[in-house]
Amino acid sequence: MWALKYIENINLNPQNLHKKIADNIVELKGYFADDVLALTSTKESLEDFTSLEEKLSWMLFVDGCSLLHILEHADLRKPEAMNIKVDQLVLVMMDALLLENQLPYLLLKLLWKNDSEAELKYAMKEFLKCHHWATPEKRSWRSRFQGHFEVHNQKKEEEQHRISIQNESESESPVHLLDLQRKIILTKSSPKTKGNEANIKNQGQANSEELMTYRNIQDLRAVGIKLKSSETRRPTDIGFSEGWFAAKLTLPEIVVDDTTKSTFLNLIAYEMCPDFENDYGICSFAAFMDSLIDHPEDVKELRSKGILLNSLGSDEEVADLFNVISTDLVPNPSTYLEVRAKIHKHYCNKCKTLIAQGIHTYFNGPWAFIAFLAAFIALVLTFVQTWFSINPAS
Structure with missing residues (x-):
């Protein structure tokens, strides 16, 4: 249904689109594992086709057109554009990001409505903005007076759109939609993050076994380590700063709801794929948060500081969620190394901790x-x- 809608909207000959897939089927076939192709090439499933390549080309054609229609029209504020209810649209958007449902970026590029690869990347990023990992844009004071600056705002939006399209043309092509989501989540824009990477070698001489032993939120609070919400939702924006007696741990804002568990597990599964070389950024972030959350009181403290936005249920459910997600995870030892070293140094400073404990107690x-x-x-x-x-x- 959605594949047909996409073809109708772009006004292109479907036979010509399918020919693009057929001409590149050998390269597209290389993106799929042998066991997946084996399931598709059974004798019964090939009855209506002359070969596996022909069947695969039609499957990719239908799935690719459907996904492109979803990327262009999926909007939780306007579910009627997809002719479904909002709860169904949420499930569709979640399915589009499942690891087992990923389609090669090459396929999407071949089926895109025009030759502008930058517009395709822009559409993919706009689709991913609906996800909780996306950092909400701060509203300017002009937005409070809608209607007075309509012309100005329209020109401004057009200029921003033009700049965004230009930037997309210069960006690296993702492997698929899930790969793009991971890249956006782990975008490194904070100066603190760059400093963290620069100091990894210096911190490498520290006792790594000690640095791997985190304390939960309550223990950190007892020794004068306060919490602060960062300006983004990026896992890379984690920092630690010290004062005379107290210290401050900066954490990204985290939205927890019914989709959080599946999203984490999906990204973790992608990072653990044997043929995907990466720095285990999501795994490391999940393990770091799990090391800070042991009890419902830890979740309550994170909520009070505006770091954790709980739409799931009780604080105990959230604590259990992070404990389940991080089961058997092996994080990258160099990720958050500087932060862990500073926490350990502050924790071992007897003078600071005694003063902080006295203030915390009395x-x-x-x-x-x-x-x-x-x-x-x-x-x-x-x-x-x-x-x-x-x-x-x-």
């Missing part, structure tokens, strides 16, 4: 501070009264 809340201040004032007044009693004014 001044953990405004009432505790008020009580201390009242007691201190009472002590000072008692001292002054005693002084004047012993040394009366002449």
